[in-house]
Amino acid sequence: MQNPPLIVVEDLAKTFVLHNADSATIPVFEGLHLEVGPGECVVLAGESGVGKSTLMRSIYGNYLPTQGAVRVMHDGAYVDITKAAPHSVLDIRRRTLGYVSQFLRVIPRISTLQLVMEPLLENGVDPQEAQERAETLLNALRLPKAHWDLPPATFSGGEQQRVNIARSFIRNYPVMLLDEPTASLDAENRAIVVTLIQQALDRGAALIGIFHDHDVRDAVATRLFEVNQFKAAA
Amino acid sequence: MNAISQTIQAAPLLRVSGLNKWYGHVVGCRDVSFELRPGEVLGVVGESGSGKTTLLNCISGKLQPTSGAVEFDTSRFGLTDIYGLNEPDRRRMQREEWGFVHQNPRDGLRMRVSGGANVAEPLMNLGDRNFGRMRQATIEWLERVELDTRRIDDKPRNFSGGMQQRIQVARNLIHGPRLVFMDEPTGGLDVSVQARLLDLLRELVRDLGLAVIIVTHDMAVARLMADRLIVMKGGFVVETGLTDQVLDDPQHPYTQLLVSSVLQI
Numbered sequence: 001m002q003n004p005p006l007i008v009v010e011d012l013a014k015t016f017v018l019h020n021a022d023s024a025t026i027p028v029f030e031g032l033h034l035e036v037g038p039g040e041c042v043v044l045a046g047e048s049g050v051g052k053s054t055l056m057r058s059i060y061g062n063y064l065p066t067q068g069a070v071r072v073m074h075d076g077a078y079v080d081i082t083k084a085a086p087h088s089v090l091d092i093r094r095r096t097l098g099y100v101s102q103f104l105r106v107i108p109r110i111s112t113l114q115l116v117m118e119p120l121l122e123n124g125v126d127p128q129e130a131q132e133r134a135e136t137l138l139n140a141l142r143l144p145k146a147h148w149d150l151p152p153a154t155f156s157g158g159e160q161q162r163v164n165i166a167r168s169f170i171r172n173y174p175v176m177l178l179d180e181p182t183a184s185l186d187a188e189n190r191a192i193v194v195t196l197i198q199q200a201l202d203r204g205a206a207l208i209g210i211f212h213d214h215d216v217r218d219a220v221a222t223r224l225f226e227v228n229q230f231k232a233a234a
Numbered sequence: 235m236n237a238i239s240q241t242i243q244a245a246p247l248l249r250v251s252g253l254n255k256w257y258g259h260v261v262g263c264r265d266v267s268f269e270l271r272p273g274e275v276l277g278v279v280g281e282s283g284s285g286k287t288t289l290l291n292c293i294s295g296k297l298q299p300t301s302g303a304v305e306f307d308t309s310r311f312g313l314t315d316i317y318g319l320n321e322p323d324r325r326r327m328q329r330e331e332w333g334f335v336h337q338n339p340r341d342g343l344r345m346r347v348s349g350g351a352n353v354a355e356p357l358m359n360l361g362d363r364n365f366g367r368m369r370q371a372t373i374e375w376l377e378r379v380e381l382d383t384r385r386i387d388d389k390p391r392n393f394s395g396g397m398q399q400r401i402q403v404a405r406n407l408i409h410g411p412r413l414v415f416m417d418e419p420t421g422g423l424d425v426s427v428q429a430r431l432l433d434l435l436r437e438l439v440r441d442l443g444l445a446v447i448i449v450t451h452d453m454a455v456a457r458l459m460a461d462r463l464i465v466m467k468g469g470f471v472v473e474t475g476l477t478d479q480v481l482d483d484p485q486h487p488y489t490q491l492l493v494s495s496v497l498q499i
Contacts, residue, residue: 019487020494061476063483086462086476087271107436107458108429 005035006175006206012068014054027232028054034225038204043211043221046228052210055227056177060099061089072097094122098173100181104152104160113148116166137166141192157184169196176200178209182216194219247272247413247445253302255288261469262288275439275446277460285469286449294415295328329359333406337418339398343390349401350386356409375404396427416448420455432458453496457481465489
């Protein structure tokens with residue numbers, strides 16, 4: 001009881017129904033249970049198509065599960081993100097639940113530095129301090145200074161991914177979801193991301209990740225979770 | 235559970251219940267109900283003829299619904315059915331507390347007076363008579379919407395479409411409204427101009443903590459601007475939810491069709 005889990009997934013099921021393709025149904029998983037506590041990094045395992053990203057997106061409130069609950073510890077109480085009102089999902093994402101996707105959703109005209117500072121500004125951090133922290137992180141991720149004032153639309157895949165990582169790690173989210181954050185990075189940058197992940201674990205964050213890179217996985221995982229064991233019958 | 239009880243407790247800024255609009259035998263919108271919280275951005279999406287604009291006109295006081303209620307948290311009377319107010323009170327509330335950005339700037343601007351006068355007019359309508367102060371506020375707003383302040387006295391027709399739209403935005407925000415309606419605000423613009431206006435709107439909405447109801451058929455606009463979405467078809471609301479959830483995991487056949495019809499570039 002000392003360290004209650006920060007994420008509790010209960011009896012979760014997800015089936016996609018494609019109404020415009022003869023109402024094809026695609027069952028993904030059912031009866032899925034998962035708890036993740038502070039300082040844990042649970043790595044979702046299984047081959048491509050097994051539902052790792054679907055599970056992660058369901059936890060983030062991006063996909064709507066067919067059944068079950070995803071309880072997130074938010075302000076000291078569990079909130080079921082699958083049933084929470086949109087404004088409270090947004091509040092959970094703003095303050096509790098960080099997400100690093102594989103791809104950066106670029107907003108035209110907004111500079112890299114602004115983009116990285118944004119999560120802090122939204123939480124009322126002083127702009128000066130936000131800028132300093134953004135610069136520290138962009139430096140650590142070795143993103144050339146000449147890029148900072150540019151919108152990341154024209155950056156390479158690896159550069160965009162580092163902007164994305166900076167944007168998520170700038171805030172110390174209690175829970176973080178990492179969907180292949182190192183997919184398009186070289187070895188040195190991967191090592192930096194591993195350090196960021198370990199720092200997050202040290203401060204007691206709960207992490208759920210998808211890593212195809214075995215070195216990264218072995219370096220950060222405290223536990224593997226086979227999504228396959230909850231595979232829904234087709 | 236916690237979050238749901240909070241939603242019920244927090245007073246809505248706007249509450250629409252059981253709204254119906256018929257044009258004779260033709261349906262405009264049917265049985266629409268939702269609440270909007272202060273600072274929330276609601277997107278209304280759907281194809282032409284789905285009832286988006288009818289809904290917007292009904293809730294913005296322009297078109298009396300056939301049945302149902304539109305309640306707004308007015309500063310003078312609290313949460314009140316806007317069609318229960320008498321005409322002068324309703325018009326005053328619209329002037330003081332709302333803004334309306336039309337798709338075509340010509341519908342939202344007075345073309346015979348200068349751009350600056352267009353921006354300043356809402357202040358004058360609210361009783362301000364200090365010319366110097368109004369001019370100063372106008373200059374500040376022209377800067378905020380990134381217009382050249384030296385052109386304050388030019389007529390709207392001498393500005394480009396994108397500039398006219400930014401004048402319209404300034405005119406609708408200068409008086410500090412709490413709720414702004416937007417009907418396809420980027421509809422008639424080139425994509426580059428559209429992107430600039432969207433960024434500007436997004437920044438202003440965030441900085442001012444505005445509540446917005448934005449009608450659009452453009453899913454990219456909806457994703458960029460809205461916290462949550464209402465999807466309409468044939469006058470009915472067929473799906474609602476968090477914007478990225480509705481767009482990434484649409485549940486209703488029509489929403490799935492709408493989302494899958496967007497061309498990728």
